[in-house]
Amino acid sequence: MSAGARIAFLTALFTWTAPVQAQATPALSAQTIAAAQEKLQAGSEAVIREGLETLASASGPGAESAATAVVARLRRGLPPQLIEEAIDALVLLHRPSAGPALLELTQHRRTQVRTKAMAALAALEIRSAQSALLYALDDPSGEVRSTAVSALARVGDGRALSALLTAAERGVPGAWQASAQLARPSDVKTFLTRAQNAEVSDLRAALDTLFARTNLPPEVKLRTIAWLRERGSASARTYLLGQLAALPERAQPNLRHALLKAVEELDREHPEFRNASAAVSP
């Protein structure tokens, strides 16, 4: 699979939703599933591929037995290409029972297999995958680390924050955003402290995530605005202005007031920011 195709696949995994898939797929007969399961035992890659493709389209009660068959075949070991196709099938079948087999594959020697297994764990929302994903933050492959970060953002919890912040400081893409996603209200102060040395422009996605979260109390967002104000940089001002513009009229007046005040204070202290911003505006 090419790098572009892999990225497309991973994107699809992270945005996949089971109900849509279930509605779109007609149910397979028990006989078809049994025939496909039989194909998995063949000594030919092509036949096994056919079986996987058939089983991947199973839905309803047949999906569980299809997943069980795919897991069993995975556990017996497959050539690398077929492992990836089996993972695809498990994601499409969306059965949590695939979790242990996928966890085992996070230890596969091939980077592509590890990457795909982690993305699948996230897509299937296997909560018990957190430890394996945290281990993967130390993986020698940047692609695996990056996938682990994205997966943690989906299935991790606050316990992953410390490692994610370290990953962010070491430049793993998406780690600031994943940290912002998982930070509990009491963690946000730590998040902001650790982000002190990062450019606000590099934190844009993470800050967007923080502001978009509905499970964070307003005080936390106000503290974030104060933190941006203290940065005293042109990029902080730009970000605050962007948030202000994105905030719906009459929504969260406290937040709007804090954003306005922060921008005004910055403009007073650093009029050059406003001038610079005006100079680049059309």
Added chain:
Amino acid sequence: MKRTWPVLFAGCLSACATQSFQPHFTAPSAPTQPVVVSELLAVKARSERPVVVGLTGDPMRLFAWDLQQAKLLWEQPVQALRAPLVAADTVVVQEAGGVVVRELATGAERTRIDDGGALVGADGEGEHVLLTLAYEKRAAPGAVVMLDAGGVRWKQQLNLPVGVAALSGAYVLVPWATQRLSILAAGSGKELSRLHWKSSVIGHALVDREHLYVGQLGLMPLTREMIEQPGLKLSPYAPWKRSLPAQPPLLRDGYTPVPDPDNAQHRLQLSFRIHREGEALRSENDLLLLRFYRLLFALDANADRVAWVRSFDHDLVAAAIQPGSLLIVDARGDLRALDLQGNTRLKQALGRELRVATLRPGAWLPPAAAGDALEVLSGNLNQQLHAAANLEDDRLGFARAYAANQLARSSEPEITAQLITLCSEPQNPEPLRGAACSELRERTTGDAAVLGALRVRASFLEGTAAAPIGPLAQAAAKMQLKQAGPLLVSQMEDPNTPVRDLPAVFTALQALRERSAAPSIERFVRLHHAEPDGSDMLPALRVALETLGALRVPTQRATLLDIANDALSPRATRDAASAALAALDTPVEPPKQAEPEPRAAADEVQSDPRSYALTADVIRKTLTPLRERLGRCLAADPSTPHSGRTSMVIDGAGNVEGVFVMPATLQPCVEPLLRAAKFPSTRLGRQRITHIFHGANAKEPARPKPQAKKP
């Protein structure tokens, strides 16, 4: 001397039936002559001015420095094409305009030979200077030229190559065609005698103190017996032969011109001086010097042993060996006289940076040392070798590797730790890493260092690099370090461990009879056995299968059978699985002798009240209360495994940061139990520990086998 020549030559010419020294392949009719032999062997000691002659950097200048008087004699600009030579009271340099002979005292040009010849060698006595020249693309590729105060006295050309010739009294010794030596009359150049040794290479003739020597791969004294019985099989003397970095020759090839001033040969060189006492030959001071840019190795001439090694701030461009003393000159222009222990006893600043230099100390000896050395070579040999191996200079890769090889000869445990570091550092040059890793594989001491290194886990987040797992595994196997087993399993499962190291890990687990590793190895072969032909995992896979068979864990039989019959696996993998099955089924022979007791790790000395790290006992004690519930997890698992294996990351305060359980089906049951555990705080900080727990269905009594390692 000049006045004695006519008398000698008259005698020789009449008595020796001399043939002209024209190249031919038939031996002269009368090769030996008592008169010639007697006079030739009565070598007189030379009286030579002790000097350093050298070429400076840009702009290039030729200079001469008197060692005795510690003063500059002269300096003048030149366009030298080759390094300078010193012969009698002259300096001989190949320049753009030919081979120029200058007065040693003044630098004034005495003679110039511009016939296209390249300077091969120079020797001289008094006012006579003997040059050996080589010519490219000529029918006569070699020539010997005798000069006196008036210019060229005679010139003899050969249609075969000529080696470095020597002048001794009334005779000239000319090596030629690699196995021949002609004795010429110094006054006329006529050939008086010719010797042919089929058993030795002759590229150099030289006079040292009161002896004549010839040779190339070593030196042999010219004796009456040699001249009179040329058929004798003779072996030249050479210091102990050994493998050395860059493998410099004992003597420069006597048939090739002197290298150009910037040639690396001047900085990668062996120096030795032969010493004759009666019939006995040895190396002066029993030492051999190896210069490797800015490293100087003093080698025992009689054994493959380094006496000492010393590094300098600048490359060494010349060396000479005197009785009881060693002279070296560096590129900065510092001349040092070292004692035989490597300490500096005398230092003279020549006041100019050098490309190359030639030391001709003659009989001069540095003034006897009074008081302390000017520069002391500190540390014992191991410390010196360790320092040399760690010198950060990319040009020194092979010399640093040599230092590592020599260091490994010590069985001191701390050397193992040093080799681990040298083998691990990715920025170390490949020759050094290769040497250190090879030596590490063979270590039999330093078990604590090996275990410590195996505990280190490569971590992107913490910026720690992968330890050299392959060599460490082999060392652990050699030391029969049973404690290394679980650590090796952890490293095997870590994707940071390169695939190329896995065969060594499996082999070590086999050698350690680490049966608890079988489930992990089984998982590895199960996941990877269908790797296609050409995959870099196949060697590891083959050894993993062999190990599974050798460990004789019956529960692995099904997997091996499955692989042996799997049409998707390459033929070689299936065959390996079949062989493993056969090994598994072979009855065990009773051991012929008692097995060596696994060695315990060295006790750790601690001063802080906190433990340095989580030890096996501490882990066991912490997890003992959970044993029963962990066993219940095993019993409840559909595959009812006999044991489970967990890796945990514990922070410095003893909190569980992460839990990873194998088989993975146990994760939901085991993780909550282990997360609640609280370990003692440690000085080491974040650690990864491995713990194996057994269920009631285990064949052996449930017995935790915890191991701790630094993440």
